[in-house]
Amino acid sequence: MTERWVVAAGIGMCLGGVALVVVPGLSLGVPALLAALLALVVLLIAVLVATSYLVNPERPSVSLPVPERRPRYRRPGGEFRTLVDSVGLAGRRAVDADDESPRERLHAELHGLAVAVLVRTTGCQPAEARDRLDSGVWTDDERAAAFFTDGLTPPLSARERLPVPATDPPLVRRARHAVRELGRAVEDDQADPGHGEGTRQDPETSYWPTGDLPAERSTGRRRQVAVAVLLASGIGVFAGAPGLLLVGSFGIAIAATARFVSPSPSLAVERTVSETSPEPGSTVTVTVTVRNESDRTVADLRLLDGVPPGLTVVEDTPRCATALRPGRATTFRYTVEAVPGRHTFETPLVIAGDFVGATESVETVETATETTLDCGFDREDPPVPDVQSQVTVDPGRLSADATGAGVEFDTVREYRPGDPPGRIDWRHRAKTGDLATVSFVEPRRPRVLLVVDARAAAYVADTDGIPAPRHAARGAFHLGNGLLADARPVGLTVLGGDAWLSPAGGIEQRERLRRTLAGESIPWTPPSESDASDAAARLTARLDPDTQVVLFSPLSDDGIVDLCRRLDAAGHAVSVHSPDCTDAETVEEAYGRLQRWRRLSELRGESIRVEDWNPASPPEEVFARASQ
Amino acid sequence: MLAALVVAVSVSGSIPALSIALVGTGLLAAGLRSSSVRGVQLGSVGLFGAVVLVAVGSATTEWVLVATVPAALSWALAGHSVRLGRQVGTAATWRVEAVHAVSMVVVLALGGGVGYLVYRSSAGSSSPLALALLLGSVLAVTLALR
Numbered sequence: 192m193t194e195r196w197v198v199a200a201g202i203g204m205c206l207g208g209v210a211l212v213v214v215p216g217l218s219l220g221v222p223a224l225l226a227a228l229l230a231l232v233v234l235l236i237a238v239l240v241a242t243s244y245l246v247n248p249e250r251p252s253v254s255l256p257v258p259e260r261r262p263r264y265r266r267p268g269g270e271f272r273t274l275v276d277s278v279g280l281a282g283r284r285a286v287d288a289d290d291e292s293p294r295e296r297l298h299a300e301l302h303g304l305a306v307a308v309l310v311r312t313t314g315c316q317p318a319e320a321r322d323r324l325d326s327g328v329w330t331d332d333e334r335a336a337a338f339f340t341d342g343l344t345p346p347l348s349a350r351e352r353l354p355v356p357a358t359d360p361p362l363v364r365r366a367r368h369a370v371r372e373l374g375r376a377v378e379d380d381q382a383d384p385g386h387g388e389g390t391r392q393d394p395e396t397s398y399w400p401t402g403d404l405p406a407e408r409s410t411g412r413r414r415q416v417a418v419a420v421l422l423a424s425g426i427g428v429f430a431g432a433p434g435l436l437l438v439g440s441f442g443i444a445i446a447a448t449a450r451f452v453s454p455s456p457s458l459a460v461e462r463t464v465s466e467t468s469p470e471p472g473s474t475v476t477v478t479v480t481v482r483n484e485s486d487r488t489v490a491d492l493r494l495l496d497g498v499p500p501g502l503t504v505v506e507d508t509p510r511c512a513t514a515l516r517p518g519r520a521t522t523f524r525y526t527v528e529a530v531p532g533r534h535t536f537e538t539p540l541v542i543a544g545d546f547v548g549a550t551e552s553v554e555t556v557e558t559a560t561e562t563t564l565d566c567g568f569d570r571e572d573p574p575v576p577d578v579q580s581q582v583t584v585d586p587g588r589l590s591a592d593a594t595g596a597g598v599e600f601d602t603v604r605e606y607r608p609g610d611p612p613g614r615i616d617w618r619h620r621a622k623t624g625d626l627a628t629v630s631f632v633e634p635r636r637p638r639v640l641l642v643v644d645a646r647a648a649a650y651v652a653d654t655d656g657i658p659a660p661r662h663a664a665r666g667a668f669h670l671g672n673g674l675l676a677d678a679r680p681v682g683l684t685v686l687g688g689d690a691w692l693s694p695a696g697g698i699e700q701r702e703r704l705r706r707t708l709a710g711e712s713i714p715w716t717p718p719s720e721s722d723a724s725d726a727a728a729r730l731t732a733r734l735d736p737d738t739q740v741v742l743f744s745p746l747s748d749d750g751i752v753d754l755c756r757r758l759d760a761a762g763h764a765v766s767v768h769s770p771d772c773t774d775a776e777t778v779e780e781a782y783g784r785l786q787r788w789r790r791l792s793e794l795r796g797e798s799i800r801v802e803d804w805n806p807a808s809p810p811e812e813v814f815a816r817a818s819q
Numbered sequence: 820m821l822a823a824l825v826v827a828v829s830v831s832g833s834i835p836a837l838s839i840a841l842v843g844t845g846l847l848a849a850g851l852r853s854s855s856v857r858g859v860q861l862g863s864v865g866l867f868g869a870v871v872l873v874a875v876g877s878a879t880t881e882w883v884l885v886a887t888v889p890a891a892l893s894w895a896l897a898g899h900s901v902r903l904g905r906q907v908g909t910a911a912t913w914r915v916e917a918v919h920a921v922s923m924v925v926v927l928a929l930g931g932g933v934g935y936l937v938y939r940s941s942a943g944s945s946s947p948l949a950l951a952l953l954l955g956s957v958l959a960v961t962l963a964l965r
Contacts, residue, residue: 200959201955233958415894433880434879437931441930
């Protein structure tokens with residue numbers, strides 16, 4: 192409404208001005224002073240408006256995805272950075288606070304870790320390890336030793352007292368040294384992470400923009416034009432330069448075009464792939480055709496094709512910029528590398544600009560058909576993997592720690608009432624006069640539940656950028672396939688998702704396993720946070736008591752360790768296959784590696800079988816090693 | 820892009836204006852190189868500042884109008900190409916840029932032409948009230964269309 196009045200006033204003033212110019216006699220009654228005053232007021236408003244534009248910049252409303260690469264995942268050890276950051280923010284005085292300060296938290300965390308490391312590497316008792324930490328004899332690095340001996344507020348050097356922004360508090364520097372030394376104590380050949388801070392890259396939690404589209408966004412160009420015009424006209428009036436006032440006409444032309452010609456393309460997008468079920472590691476060419484279906488020219492069109500989050504572009508670009516006349520079309524191609532899994536393409540994102548580049552509309556355009564790449568897991572017949580033995584109710588062909596009626600002799604024991612007469616050892620009776628029963632090894636049929644950890648916490652990635660749950664899915668399929676080939680019933684569940692397959696055998700089960708593990712149940716983008724203890728409760732409630740559990744997890748948090756313990760306590764034989772996504776290139780990652788090492792050794796200490804697995808090596812090697 | 824810059828420099832006649840324009844051109848070129856929005860904006864401010872300086876000085880009205888066109892063009896095209904570079908990266912963009920350049924030239928020519936016609940018709944009359952009213956109308960329309 193106000194805008195309408197402003198426009199009306201503008202047109203009125205313009206007409207008045209033109210009338211005065213054409214018929215100069217009209218202005219005879221108005222003194223020049225009043226006119227100058229009017230000009231001054233107008234100029235003041237202009238300066239105010241211009242300043243407010245400069246002070247309040249516009250924010251872009253839609254952030255664009257990067258289709259070429261996978262989303263950035265959390266690197267293991269990110270929690271160390273959070274701890275260190277909180278120490279830097281809280282400052283030195285926070286030590287006196289009542290509840291646990293960041294410094295105390297960092298100290299407690301590293302102290303616990305150091306005790307675990309010393310206990311396991313030197314074989315000493317925890318009390319002895321604590322003594323060694325307190326005396327500082329555990330390492331040659333003075334700073335690392337000082338972290339445990341010197342208290343929470345180390346003295347500042349003269350330079351650090353200066354009021355310049357410091358890089359790191361001394362405590363944090365010592366903590367980094369301590370982590371590095373602990374890492375060395377665990378692995379001699381560990382790469383040197385240095386002492387500095389690695390590059391900071393925040394993990395992304397979403398990939399393709401959804402919701403609030405189509406959106407129109409300003410490029411800020413109209414504001415820039417407005418500021419330039421207002422200032423130029425103001426200066427023009429005072430300096431008596433009519434040319435500057437005329438500059439306004441350019442600005443008005445740009446602003447008016449932007450106002451009345453809005454970009455609203457009507458497009459059709461078609462996408463074809465050269466191969467819909469490629470082998471892992473092969474390349475697939477994607478061809479995209481965009482057609483302008485409206486009767487207006489699209490002056491400025493940019494298209495980002497929705498490459499699935501799991502695929503990376505290896506050649507050319509999935510982006511295109513063009514201008515299209517009505518009915519015309521353009522085609523572009525790019526190449527992606529196939530990795531195992533089922534990849535559904537996202538809807539392409541279209542950004543259309545107007546003739547003068549002042550506004551852009553961002554929207555998604557549905558393709559005629561949904562494109563999917565179905566890249567199978569490796570297909571060769573795997574060796575039969577060895578899982579732990581579990582006593583089950585069902586008879587089968589595998590040995591378990593159960594004895595009874597079978598073929599292979601096991602023991603002779605004292606007769607108990609109710610034993611079948613056929614199993615009484617009559618020779619023993621003749622020799623000694625006592626009744627004895629022969630027991631045979633009873634073959635059983637263990638059921639296996641594969642559990643894939645795909646909680647948000649498990650989405651950590653190595654430098655290759657593939658998140659741990661996808662490695663886990665590949666390993667789980669491989670193991671499940673081998674077990675099914677050996678006629679053992681296999682089931683599957685996904686932590687952090689809702690997939691559940693009850694243990695069963697047969698080719699159909701193999702296909703179900705493949706579909707679940709390849710598809711959306713284990714997505715490439717992390718799901719929302721979920722609680723590990725809830726997952727454990729649900730899992731134990733659903734599991735038959737004699738099912739054994741094989742867990743695939745990067746062991747990136749303590750919740751999953753508790754889950755293993757609870758399953759173990761409930762009587763399930765638990766084994767863990769853990770893809771190792773850690774690396775010790777920075778201190779943070781060395782910390783993540785240490786924590787994972789601690790979890791591995793804790794589980795091993797509780798007789799849970801843990802298989803450390805380098806995701807770069809093919810799964811058959813891993814399971815072949817496991818069965819030896 | 821570079822053509823627009825060269826024109827902008829050559830047109831901005833006087834010595835101080837020329838130095839500002841040169842600085843602006845340098846900034847614009849650096850901004851384009853590193854595809855930085857800030858650099859391109861600062862460069863454009865420099866070019867436009869040079870035009871304003873010339874206008875306040877001795878240049879004729881026509882001269883100012885003609886000098887503004889390349890300055891505005893270089894601002895528009897440089898900003899557009901930086902945006903394009905950010906959004907589509909290595910894809911071929913010459914077609915979009917050419918269309919954008921042509922449409923900008925048309926829009927500027929139309930706007931400038933109309934403005935110049937109004938100015939010509941009023942040449943000679945020096946009514947301060949008319950000037951004030953015209954300034955007011957520029958302000959109002961700019962605000963409404965922003």
